[in-house]
Amino acid sequence: xxxxxxxxxxxxKFPKSALEAVSYGADVAAMLGNEAIALTCGTIAGDxxxxxxxxxxxxxxxxxxxxDSQQMSKLVLAAAAQTGANVIIFSHxxxxxxxxxxxxxxxDAGLVPGATALPSADFVVRKNVFSGKAIAExxxxxxxxxxxxxxxxxxxxxxxxxxxIEAFTADLxxxxxxxxxxxxxxKDGEIPLPEAELVVSAGRGMKGPEHWGPIEELxxxxxxxxxxxxxxxxxxxxxxxxxxxQTGVTIRPNLYIAVGISGAIQHLAGxxxxxxxxxxxxxxxAPFFKAADYGIVGDAFEVLPKIIExxxxxxxxx
Amino acid sequence: xxxxxxxxxAPDTTSKIAFTDxxxxxxxxxxxxxxxxxxxxxxxxxxxxxxxxxxxxxxxxSVGGADYEPxxxxxxxxxxxxxxxxxxxxxxxxYVAKQIAAYAKNQAFDIIFFGKETINYNGSIVPGMVxxxxxxxxxxxxxxxxxxxxxxTIEREVAGxxxxxxxxxxxxxxxAKGMAEQRIPNMRGIMAARxxxxxxxxxxxxxxxxxxxNYSLPPAKSGCKYIDAENAGSLIQLLHEEAxxx
Numbered sequence: 376x377x378x379x380x381x382x383x384x385x386x387x388k389f390p391k392s393a394l395e396a397v398s399y400g401a402d403v404a405a406m407l408g409n410e411a412i413a414l415t416c417g418t419i420a421g422d423x424x425x426x427x428x429x430x431x432x433x434x435x436x437x438x439x440x441x442x443d444s445q446q447m448s449k450l451v452l453a454a455a456a457q458t459g460a461n462v463i464i465f466s467h468x469x470x471x472x473x474x475x476x477x478x479x480x481x482x483d484a485g486l487v488p489g490a491t492a493l494p495s496a497d498f499v500v501r502k503n504v505f506s507g508k509a510i511a512e513x514x515x516x517x518x519x520x521x522x523x524x525x526x527x528x529x530x531x532x533x534x535x536x537x538x539x540i541e542a543f544t545a546d547l548x549x550x551x552x553x554x555x556x557x558x559x560x561x562k563d564g565e566i567p568l569p570e571a572e573l574v575v576s577a578g579r580g581m582k583g584p585e586h587w588g589p590i591e592e593l594x595x596x597x598x599x600x601x602x603x604x605x606x607x608x609x610x611x612x613x614x615x616x617x618x619x620x621q622t623g624v625t626i627r628p629n630l631y632i633a634v635g636i637s638g639a640i641q642h643l644a645g646x647x648x649x650x651x652x653x654x655x656x657x658x659x660x661a662p663f664f665k666a667a668d669y670g671i672v673g674d675a676f677e678v679l680p681k682i683i684e685x686x687x688x689x690x691x692x693x
Numbered sequence: 694x695x696x697x698x699x700x701x702x703a704p705d706t707t708s709k710i711a712f713t714d715x716x717x718x719x720x721x722x723x724x725x726x727x728x729x730x731x732x733x734x735x736x737x738x739x740x741x742x743x744x745x746x747x748x749x750x751x752x753x754x755s756v757g758g759a760d761y762e763p764x765x766x767x768x769x770x771x772x773x774x775x776x777x778x779x780x781x782x783x784x785x786x787x788y789v790a791k792q793i794a795a796y797a798k799n800q801a802f803d804i805i806f807f808g809k810e811t812i813n814y815n816g817s818i819v820p821g822m823v824x825x826x827x828x829x830x831x832x833x834x835x836x837x838x839x840x841x842x843x844x845x846t847i848e849r850e851v852a853g854x855x856x857x858x859x860x861x862x863x864x865x866x867x868x869a870k871g872m873a874e875q876r877i878p879n880m881r882g883i884m885a886a887r888x889x890x891x892x893x894x895x896x897x898x899x900x901x902x903x904x905x906x907n908y909s910l911p912p913a914k915s916g917c918k919y920i921d922a923e924n925a926g927s928l929i930q931l932l933h934e935e936a937x938x939x
Binding site: 383385390442443444445448467468469470472473474475476477478479480481483484485486487488489499502503504505506507508509510511512513514515516517551552553554555556557558559567573597615616618621622623625629630640641644647650651653654655664665666667668669670671672673674677678679681682684685686688689693 | 922
């Protein structure tokens with residue numbers, strides 16, 4: 376028996392969300408007295424840090440990760456069969472949302488999507504519901520179990536161990552999906568929003584796309600990722616992938632700084648998992664202040680230079 | 694083109710979220726239900742646009758009790774042709790997926806549309822399960838979908854960007870923002886919806902795979918600490934020393 380973790384790498388590097396899933400799988404394996412085995416595609420250097428995150432073995436499949444959910448689920452199912460896994464863990468990221476449901480349906484397994492805590496001994500797993508406005512404890516009733524782990528919810532282990540590497544092959548069958556083009560629009564070195572621990576976000580209060588300089592500057596100093604509200608992406612001031620909120624990206628960073636965003640309930644639904652929220656708005660009645668930990672009532676163009684100055688001094692000293 | 698759009702009901706975004714019976718049940722008191730926004734704004738409207746451009750039929754499918762009918766009528770008012778309600782308690786995702794698959798299996802739909810997730814369970818998993826149960830290709834988190842004959846070109850979200858892919862019908866797709874614009878039903882649509890066919894079919898036999906044991910509310914924020922705008926720079930120190938966020 377084992378716990379199998381599907382860990383996606385991007386050009387050989389594992390994002391934090393993948394390491395979180397491996398750590399989660401390692402804890403589940405420890406609880407069950409099983410082995411934590413990770414599965415990944417393509418070539419990685421050494422064990423890619425998965426041993427340190429808790430895996431005892433890494434299966435490397437000599438295929439590129441494909442965009443075909445059916446092929447990817449065949450790969451995971453073959454690895455689960457070979458390793459005797461009855462618990463399969465994914466990150467609740469793009470790949471997990473694509474592959475995990477197929478795997479669960481094939482194994483007739485219960486699936487808890489977006490787990491925020493480890494399972495109890497009788498496999499009750501916690502997840503956010505109602506767009507983060509409530510928490511549910513979900514009991515898993517099947518022999519086989521699939522869990523996707525919500526990014527930025529649980530830590531990454533630091534075991535100091537190295538995992539054994541084993542090449543893995545499986546018949547993925549023919550694909551019915553042809554990829555024509557891949558567009559990556561993230562700036563070099565910027566952490567993608569769903570994984571970002573620090574986010575600086577702005578809305579209509581910035582009055583125009585030409586005024587984003589201080590937002591980008593503050594983000595750069597703090598090592599944060601930039602985001603925006605829905606109206607701002609709808610009118611084209613900022614790219615769509617920056618839109619956080621109910622219909623955009625849902626994030627739960629350590630720090631969310633919102634500038635010139637009133638805090639409509641749809642926006643809050645996408646950010647209310649943030650650990651610390653700072654709201655800067657010239658309207659003292661902005662509803663966002665009710666969800667904030669720190670608030671500054673004032674004109675963004677007067678407040679931001681002061682914060683940028685202090686952030687620079689802080690970074691110089693630390 | 695024969696299109697199936699699966700819709701779920703969800704509490705209106707402004708609903709107060711509370712629980713009864715010792716946290717075991719969602720408190721529906723005063724709650725207004727709407728069509729789950731991803732299902733309505735993106736999946737249904739894009740399905741209707743495809744039908745308007747190339748002809749065909751758009752069927753609505755819901756898994757749930759009789760209390761689903763107002764939101765099914767709303768989807769018909771927006772422009773769907775007919776609807777099916779599978780008379781089953783909407784319990785866990787795999788159970789719902791099995792219901793949908795059992796119905797769709799012999800219906801030869803070209804496209805099965807879903808919204809990317811519901812705003813009450815936030816699972817994003819039923820579409821992929823249905824695809825697996827029906828042995829169909831599945832494209833998740835689609836932001837654009839165009840059809841030429843039976844070949845769809847789909848733009849979808851991937852880690853750190855987008856990709857454009859092609860897939861032939863039949864397939865399952867989950868729709869995200871960008872797919873279409875919300876449509877408000879007009880009076881003619883609302884009147885027509887009253888007489889459009891809504892078939893109720895019995896549930897297929899299936900076991901529950903998960904069950905919600907208990908709900909709770911997240912701990913309340915302790916309140917907002919205000920910083921004087923003149924002294925805005927002190928925020929950085931507070932974030933470091935007090936919040937330990939940087």
